[in-house]
Amino acid sequence: MTELKTFFQRLTPVSPESWERFAALFTPKTLQKGAYFIDDGQVAKEIGFLEKGILRAFYRNAEAVEYNKHFFVNPCFVGGYASLITGRPNQIIQQALTDCTLQVASFRDIQHLYPTCPDIERGARILAEQFFVQKEQREIEIVLLDADKRYQLFKKEFPQLEQQIPQYHIASYLGITPTQLSRIRRKMAGK
The missing domain is CATH 2.60.120.10 (Jelly Rolls)
Known part of the structure; x- marks a missing residue:
């Protein structure tokens, strides 16, 4: 409590x-x-x-x-x-x-x-106002940002999640396939 x-x-x-x-x-x-x-x-x-x-x-x-x-x-x-x-x-x-x-x-x-x-x-x-702002921001991200940028934002917003939940959940959240997520992760790891 x-x-x-x-x-x-x-x-x-x-x-x-x-x-x-x-x-x-x-x-x-x-x-x-x-x-x-x-x-x-x-x-x-x-x-x-x-x-x-x-x-x-x-x-x-x-x-x-x-x-x-x-x-x-x-x-x-x-x-x-x-x-x-x-x-x-x-x-x-x-x-x-x-x-x-x-x-x-x-x-x-x-x-x-x-x-x-x-x-x-x-x-x-x-x-309620905070929820509204989060929802609007998320909608903008899905429409205006490419998958690489959405993944970077995900890592910033939820830094601990990547090790705690299955990758297919993250891919679904990003609006991409697990294979696409693997490619993005490999590309970022190679930078």
Whole structure:
């Protein structure tokens, strides 16, 4: 719970009273490697704070081909955000790539704090703004940058992941094949 407090306090100052009410909403949860935090078609109800581990966010097309959209590396918040906001079924699956430890809370319970805990609401708004900026930046990278540049950005954003997750997940995230990723890695190693 200490990591959650440190993370949230970096977003915005939170009064001791608000923190006590906010922290009381969370309970510990573990996910084994391969387990889902949220699956396709579920309506999201919970938000999680990833204390330890790595999750991937991905979608699966009609032909069952998977496309990695994002990696969550602790410490960070996870959850089917669009589903939480709209109440519609989730489309972006979140799966543990390693064993994970989280703190989980009902999103509705957190929202109920907003009228009396404006500092918590402010933190949630700042977090949503950060997610929006990340999403827009990622969209720009996919469209405007070549695979070499996207790989360089991946290494900068997720320096520890390359040794911890399968290469095919990285290739999917970059929008290339594993063979193309191998070529890019060989080319960069030769520089």
